[in-house]
Amino acid sequence: MASQYSREVAHRVFAQEFRDSDLSFKDSNDQYSPQYLLTPTGAKINRMFIVGTLTEKEDIGTDAEYWRARVVDPTGAFIIYAGQYQPEAARAIAEVEAPAYIAIVGKPSTFQTEDGNVLTSVRPESVHVVDEATRERWVAETAQRTIERMNNLNSNDPDATKAREHYNTDVSVYKQMLIDALKEQP
Amino acid sequence: MDEKIAPHVDEIIRALGTTNTTVNHAIIKEELTRLIEFKVPPEEAKRSLLKKYGVSEVKKLTDLHGGERDIEITARILDINLKVVGIKGQERTIFMGTMADETGAKSFTAWEDFGLEIGDVVKVNNAYIRLWQGMPEINFGPRSEVEKINSGVLDSLTASDMDKPVPLAELMEGAAAVHTIFRVMEYHQQEINTKNGSRTILTGIAADSTAKLPFTSWEPNPEITDGATVEVKNAYIKSWRGIPTINMGEFTAIARSETDISEDDLAPILDTAPVRLDSISGRMGVFDAVIEGSLISIRPGSGLIIRCPQCSRVIQKSTCRVHGVVEGLYDMRIKSILDDGTGALTVVLDADLTQKVTGYSIEKAKEVAALAMDQTSVEDEMRRRLLGRTMRARGNMTKGEYGTTLVAAEAELTEMDTAAAAIALIEEMGAVPQVFSGEGESP
Numbered sequence: 001m002a003s004q005y006s007r008e009v010a011h012r013v014f015a016q017e018f019r020d021s022d023l024s025f026k027d028s029n030d031q032y033s034p035q036y037l038l039t040p041t042g043a044k045i046n047r048m049f050i051v052g053t054l055t056e057k058e059d060i061g062t063d064a065e066y067w068r069a070r071v072v073d074p075t076g077a078f079i080i081y082a083g084q085y086q087p088e089a090a091r092a093i094a095e096v097e098a099p100a101y102i103a104i105v106g107k108p109s110t111f112q113t114e115d116g117n118v119l120t121s122v123r124p125e126s127v128h129v130v131d132e133a134t135r136e137r138w139v140a141e142t143a144q145r146t147i148e149r150m151n152n153l154n155s156n157d158p159d160a161t162k163a164r165e166h167y168n169t170d171v172s173v174y175k176q177m178l179i180d181a182l183k184e185q186p
Numbered sequence: 187m188d189e190k191i192a193p194h195v196d197e198i199i200r201a202l203g204t205t206n207t208t209v210n211h212a213i214i215k216e217e218l219t220r221l222i223e224f225k226v227p228p229e230e231a232k233r234s235l236l237k238k239y240g241v242s243e244v245k246k247l248t249d250l251h252g253g254e255r256d257i258e259i260t261a262r263i264l265d266i267n268l269k270v271v272g273i274k275g276q277e278r279t280i281f282m283g284t285m286a287d288e289t290g291a292k293s294f295t296a297w298e299d300f301g302l303e304i305g306d307v308v309k310v311n312n313a314y315i316r317l318w319q320g321m322p323e324i325n326f327g328p329r330s331e332v333e334k335i336n337s338g339v340l341d342s343l344t345a346s347d348m349d350k351p352v353p354l355a356e357l358m359e360g361a362a363a364v365h366t367i368f369r370v371m372e373y374h375q376q377e378i379n380t381k382n383g384s385r386t387i388l389t390g391i392a393a394d395s396t397a398k399l400p401f402t403s404w405e406p407n408p409e410i411t412d413g414a415t416v417e418v419k420n421a422y423i424k425s426w427r428g429i430p431t432i433n434m435g436e437f438t439a440i441a442r443s444e445t446d447i448s449e450d451d452l453a454p455i456l457d458t459a460p461v462r463l464d465s466i467s468g469r470m471g472v473f474d475a476v477i478e479g480s481l482i483s484i485r486p487g488s489g490l491i492i493r494c495p496q497c498s499r500v501i502q503k504s505t506c507r508v509h510g511v512v513e514g515l516y517d518m519r520i521k522s523i524l525d526d527g528t529g530a531l532t533v534v535l536d537a538d539l540t541q542k543v544t545g546y547s548i549e550k551a552k553e554v555a556a557l558a559m560d561q562t563s564v565e566d567e568m569r570r571r572l573l574g575r576t577m578r579a580r581g582n583m584t585k586g587e588y589g590t591t592l593v594a595a596e597a598e599l600t601e602m603d604t605a606a607a608a609i610a611l612i613e614e615m616g617a618v619p620q621v622f623s624g625e626g627e628s629p
Contacts, residue, residue: 007531049480105482141526145528147618151617175615
């Protein structure tokens with residue numbers, strides 16, 4: 001049953017941790033094997049679920065529509081790009097008026113600049129307007145999952161080991177991030 | 187010709203030699219020559235001869251799969267029963283039972299009388315494996331060689347491992363000769379029709395401290411009563427609708443257990459708190475699971491649908507692909523992806539649960555669809571209402587071709603006191619350890 005289809009989990013990470021991530025890889029050389037982004041606390045992301053505030057959006061496309069949007073959580077901002085290959089997400093972004101709470105399911109994407117910096121962004125599969133309660137709950141659940149990953153970071157888990165070795169993760173930074181994020185909860 | 191054949195003959199002899207088969211060099215050479223004269227390619231000819239002179243593959247019972255042939259196994263007969271069956275109008279006596287080696291137990295059918303008795307350890311050559319009711323079963327017949335061997339060979343496995351009862355959570359589909367202890371949570375008598383007339387069976391729910399599972403007893407048994415703890419030997423596990431089910435048949439021993447499974451023992455599994463998805467995603471099927479997560483996708487085909495009145499297939503444009511043009515029946519359903527950040531699965535809601543979580547009755551859904559002149563407008567509206575929301579669902583989880591699915595028996599959208607959660611999480615964070623990345627440092 002090894003070949004059985006299993007859906008990639010939608011990971012929960014805060015914008016700050018996502019922005020700190022720069023380790024992108026595949027598990028095998030097969031061209032169809034999924035691309036992953038490993039974060040400093042060891043989330044191995046092929047798909048992610050974000051709920052935040054859409055603050056800015058701009059159609060930066062020349063011929064076809066190509067939307068660049070900024071989605072903010074308590075720790076920072078996610079950059080979202082949606083074009084002709086994400087027609088539903090692009091249409092949803094086109095229709096919504098900022099500011100608004102939106103939920104995004106999407107894939108992480110990285111871009112290396114000339115001076116060697118890695119920029120992360122999200123390619124959305126779906127974008128939907130949600131209410132405030134959904135946003136608060138996402139913050140709590142994302143904090144919960146982040147704490148679980150930090151608790152697991154000293155283990156022999158391959159993702160944790162890889163994250164530790166690559167990022168030399170300073171847990172106190174992310175602890176402070178979580179405390180700041182949770183303190184603003186109503 | 188000779189020089190060409192000689193290396194092939196040597197190769198065959200070598201291959202056969204490794205399995206302790208002694209075959210005359212001259213015979214192999216003669217048969218191989220003959221096949222090659224008949225324009226059989228050498229590789230194919232070699233394969234035929236290897237098969238003919240019996241290179242059985244030595245296998246352990248847990249490695250057996252349906253369709254395998256020429257298998258050699260060594261196992262102890264745990265149970266054997268004579269059965270008279272009609273094959274092509276003739277009565278034949280066959281023997282069915284269970285055998286086990288150090289890796290596990292499997293059902294077997296012997297199509298001839300090999301004089302086997304319980305406790306015998308046998309080496310079977312040229313056995314073959316057939317799927318019987320979805321479970322691999324060892325078969326041996328006229329082509330097979332059955333040799334009784336010194337039972338000491340398998341002493342290590344028998345008594346100890348097989349006598350230890352197995353917790354319900356560890357029962358795997360296809361297991362035979364299962365020994366387990368469970369409490370009867372509920373049971374029902376059921377009349378079923380078989381080709382030998384109607385008979386009474388018992389179906390119900392079994393539980394121990396590790397899991398809940400459905401059971402079927404094909405014979406009524408006085409020990410099976412509500413709340414009784416029973417010890418069952420020689421049961422077998424079959425998958426029924428994707429869920430492992432304990433089956434007790436005519437050769438299963440059911441006795442009142444010496445130790446009772448108490449309410450306290452059951453507490454962890456009767457708890458209705460949702461489980462993390464990564465804790466169950468490795469299992470093939472989970473009976474009565476409670477899960478909670480975000481609805482991250484509402485799949486196409488949700489909302490208002492139309493079914494064929496005869497076969498219940500979802501139809502489009504009043505045409506069933508089996509029954510042609512029909513007067514369709516309206517129904518509602520939701521196929522959603524629920525994801526808690528540790529795992530994801532498909533959760534299916536029926537019309538009642540769809541109404542419960544969306545507030546849409548079928549009548550209202552029809553109105554909305556009629557107004558928009560588009561059936562999918564209902565799906566869009568439901569998607570708008572549900573996406574990103576957190577849902578708790580209860581039901582059976584199964585794995586199939588299309589991934590993991592839970593068909594909900596109960597479902598509700600849940601709210602969270604996020605302020606209280608934030609306080610609890612900040613507290614939890616105090617216990618998070620620092621990370622030791624460099625060498626030489628240690629926790």
